[in-house]
Amino acid sequence: MTPSPRVDPWCRLLAPLLLAASVLCLPGCGKSPLLEYRNAELVNGKFYEAGANEPFSGKLVNVPYRQHLRDYPGASAIIHFLGIAYKINGLDLLNVRSVQAVCDLETDDGIVHGAVICRLPGETAVWLTVGFADGRPDGPLEVFEPQRGQLLMEVPMRDGQPTGELVINDLDSGNQRMVFRFEGGVGSGEELQFDPHTGNRVFMARLVNWRYEGELLRYAPDGKTLILRAQFQQGLQHGPEEHFYPDTGKPSLYLEWQRGFKDGRLRRWDQSGALVEDKIVQYEHTLQDLLHPVPPSTAAETTVPATDTAPELPAEVQRCVDAKVQAFRDERGADEPIRYDFIAEWEQDCRAGR
Template sequence: MNSMNYNIANTRPYGRGGQRLLTAAIVSLCLSACGGKVLDARNAEVVNGKLYQRGENVPFTGAVTNVPNGVVFSADPGLEQASNAVGKALLYAEPNGSNNDSAMVNLQQYMMAIGLHPMATDPERARVLCDVQVRDGLLDGAVKCKKARTDDVVLETTTSAGRIDGKLTAYRFSNGTQHPALIAKFKNGQLDGKQEVYSSRNDKLIHRIAWSNGIADGTEEAFDENTGHRVMQVTNIAGKNDGEYVEYAPDGERVIHRLKLEKGVPVGVEETFDPLTGKLTGHAEYANGRLQGTVKRWNPSGKLIYEREYQDGEMLRPDDAVTECINDRVITYERATGQHEDPAQRDEWDASCREQRRLVSSSAAQGAKQ
């Protein structure tokens, strides 16, 4: 998901509209002089996967302009994978987390702006229109896509026999200047090689993943968009996380999350740590991908705020003593405040009551020994 950074020239002696007409005229003259054909997408049709000039019986060969991006990339499943990876990387980089409506709205707008989603097929409604080269009705050659009614190039790649083949680059624009958004390598329509995603706020690399024939295979990493340090690392084998999954604080040094996976399935111990102090904030254990035993969470000061027991992935009900303790606290709280407790408060009471029960049991055991 790398991308080169070019500036659009600010000097427009003919004005934006005039320059676009002049450019189109020059391209048309050049192609005509070279014996090539130029066809506007409005005069084209796709039949059985091949492009024809409307009314003709022989598949078209030449240049086609103003093709909606949804028509150009409809046969490339790899582009959807690349688009999903961009979304995943951008949400991961969100400073306030990805589970909020504003983050999703911003992501949708960004994906539209760089030509990756949604893929429209109607020329009148498409936000991104592409100029392509076609041979015998199939995409074959350079593809350059622009925001509709502008000269802003947001995506470019090469194709062969109807599929993306080679480097694909997507760009974002800020104050009229082109910035990198994504670079990916394709082979016969499938992601193959390194893919890099760049921050939507600056030009820093935020995600890198390796692909082999459309399957994630190799190292996957995420990077902090401000410090540039690595904040996540995992290995993919045959499309699944395999080995240790590690997340780091923005300094790239302090581990904040560690988990082991086998073929995408969590096994053994999972732990989380406070990014500032390094104190343990979470502990869980897995057997064959299912939670097993005690799950605990602590706040940054070390107070236990969550505790549950699991067996084969199923949460066990607390015993009668813990249940009675929780109910007493709920009643006391409601009488004092006139309100119902929130889930976080109930979790904290649950953990406290379990800890209290352990202390009582420990005292009783000590007394029995004496």
């Protein structure tokens, strides 16, 4: 019989202690180091633990979103569309609470790299998630309404720029409200908008380098009845603009444009189909013009007599639209351009009493 190997007595005494130590170690083994933001410092674009000589690699928590996670090439576009998402859903938290959001993130050699999860003040539910690679968003960016836990907006990110389809959802119905396409951080491709109640497509246009190009169409909530058709070239309205009554589909307005200027025939019909105005107009394209397709009295025009004239909008509808324009200016500033489709949507909402 082969003799058993001799075991040192010290090994017999230490073995149970070593086993216990290994068991105690297991829960914490393999975890990344954890660092509170208040104990970190940013030096030359890298996070360090305060007083450390080497950049921090691990999990950094309670990082202010506004100070450290909005400095990337596509940030302005994301903030712009996030503002749209909040506005069309009747939310007013964007400018107040999102700037105070705090985030948990992963760093590698001091650079943000990995998942970023942000929460609004006083909330435990997630507000925003996005992946980072080498200090820039790279992966799906998702924004939620924390109190409902619903997805509000999503867009793929690549090297800090939005790319692909940006989708804004309606929180009440769960339907898509808007789809906008990016190519390398630039708005290019099809833009679609949907009625929040029916889910039907009510707006369609194409952009090239942030500018409308070709035909712009708007439909009634049924998704079938055309209420607006316009033409654009390089972001300027060019060609006929046609409006139709949403309940009958009959024409209500025809207007000709030349490279961003109203220049040509203007015709208007009442709901019975009778022509009530027919004139030649030549005047400059301004915001006031967009709100009032009938040119002001100072505009140069030659009128072709018609049976009657009528204002573009009923007085109560016009007051409603003017109030929405003023609210936009109060929020964004007097110099912020108002998109053409915003005005058309406001007019439609005001006609419906919204």
